[in-house]
Amino acid sequence: MGSLRLVDISKRFDRVEALKDVDLEIYDGEYAVVLGPTGAGKTTLLRIIAGLLRQDNGEVYINEVQVDDLPPEERGVALFFQNFALFPHMTVLDNVAFSLRVKGLSLEESERKAMDILRMVHLDHRAYSYPRELSGGMQQRVALARTIAAGVDILLLDEPLSQLDAKIKSEIQYELRDLAKSLGLTVLHVTNDVEEALAVADRIAILNKGEIVQVGTPVEIMENPKTAFVASFIAEMNLMEGVVEESSENRVVVDIGGGFKVESSRNGFKKGELVIVGVKPSSFKIGGDGKNGLTGKVEDWVFSFGFRRVTVQLDNGSRVSVKTERKDIERGSSISLTVDPRDVYLFPYLKGGLRTVLAEVSGVF
């Protein structure tokens, strides 16, 4: 049993506002992820929940009890760090069994439980090894097993998979979710990796510059990003600036320069307004006679897992990328693209325009 509610949390370090009015509710048994670029305030948030840092404003509730005046060990949470430390002179099994022993379980019982948890993280075959004999990724899994063994209601994970090799990580992330679900844990996991967030989360909260900018299920966030920042942070999205030329119900026409006009089925933008237009690389169709015809030249293409990612220099000067399974795209050739108005996103314009959005995504302020 563990629910978590954050009300109006703010924290300032000298001149930097690390967290601004953060409200977030995590339900009992939920796997929640806070996703954001480096420097967004993710670790600060976890430290406040764990009781290692005191917020300037706001309250933390665990199981509907305000815990702001409770020390870390009385909050019923366990924090897993990026830079964990294992006991070097203990075996893997002893490292994991240690937290159970501390809780008063018998030696036999704690070793049996520790072994169960090691099995879940695929390390039962290394139970009698010492930490130094394991790879960095394995050590991370031991540390994770030890945190789980502590048997708390709420598990706070700070970039728990960051030290793992890409190939191992792409397997273990799904198992981490399964493990949390099978133990009925409530988890708050922070990361800067979108794929990792999608793999584990019931819900994702996007944090940018200390503010939560969107909360939703993976499907909600991927299909309906609210701002250009969220859109380009969670997926590769082509962004272009434009001016609304016509606006009616479910139909907005945007002039993106060079004589190109793009129609979108989104609502809520007025004629004459500056907007940011977003199109996913996979939404473009090559050739054909659909709506929103754009022309340009193929600058380059690269191959990825079964598809090609084509860079097109549009005739209005902007550059877009296009994802296709076609194999007949030649560098330097002319190309025409179309895109369904339903796949054209519109986002509110930001002061400073596209440049500001891209700078935020790359963490430059």
Added chain:
Amino acid sequence: MPEVKLVNIVKRFGNITALRGINLTVENGEYVCILGPSGCGKTTLLRIIAGLLKPDEGQVYIDGEDVTHKPPEYRGVGFVFQSIALFPHMNSWENVLYGPTVKGLDKSISHRIAREIMRTLKTIDYSGLYPGELSGGIAQMIAIARALATGAKLLLLDEPLGALDPRIRVDLRYELRRIVKGLGLTAIHVTHNQEEALTIADRIVVMRSGMVEAYDTPENLYWHPKNLFVADFIGKVNVLEGFIKKALTGGKALVELTGGISIEVYAKGFSEGDKVVVAVRPENFEILDRSEADKPNLLRGVVTRARFMGDYYRYDVTLESGERVTVNTPLYRSEKIQVRKKGEPVLVRFDPEKALVYAYPKRGIERELSIEV
């Protein structure tokens, strides 16, 4: 405009042989990635090309000249590391200017070079900032600008994107390729990230335990990997075991899988009864309803895990044989995607031309796929 040629490079550290006879040619203007698991010798190889390490045997040629015993500064290479090594007490501009200045170039020429490089790399706006004030991505771009400002035509990159946020890593790899191609440079880039290698390189060297396992274009490595290790290392494969039941016409063969189901694949050079493995990539599987049983190459199973991954749905399916496979269903393939749920009985199928068939590895599948030989 450098071409790099390595002839039989051997390097030992104590009684460990880090490189076991590497032969490799990187063409002028080519972008080559060296891809391999940690400990495969990829960084050692890069350091030998740079002149930071001497090989025990073999020769390094740059532009046809034997530079094996020449110091790094003679080789015309620019080096970029994972840990961004900028001078902390100099601002970006001074960092970039450093190379041309120590080469003794005239002040106005040095300034022109630094300015041009920083404009090309779109970093000129950060000239006045110090390394501590830059984000990781920008700092790495300044490090690349500094390497290029020395006049280097050969760029050697050791995990240059490794320390960056995942999202920036993706943007920057396209930017890196654009810079290298735009300036007509030759680049050799070491990485352990498969997707990075696929999307940035003209050709990829796959290394394992100090040896070259494959050297080919990304598309050939993906569609026609020459062995099971390469197939699995370049993106994941699902491995199904079976034996050749019957040769068919047109280069095809019928394979009977462990579960007793027979499937059609393209397989050459096998005899009836040969033990084989059939490898299928997750995105080359298709999921069907149990009612669509009239197509070939069908395997019955149950969905044991389903996740929405943004661009695709990822399913784990446990087959009737007990084997577990991963199926990725990209959203862009069709207008309407039917979402499957955990516990749902399904059929999994693949096109014969998308299956890779290899002789059953003598030492077993696990050893074959292991990163050590």
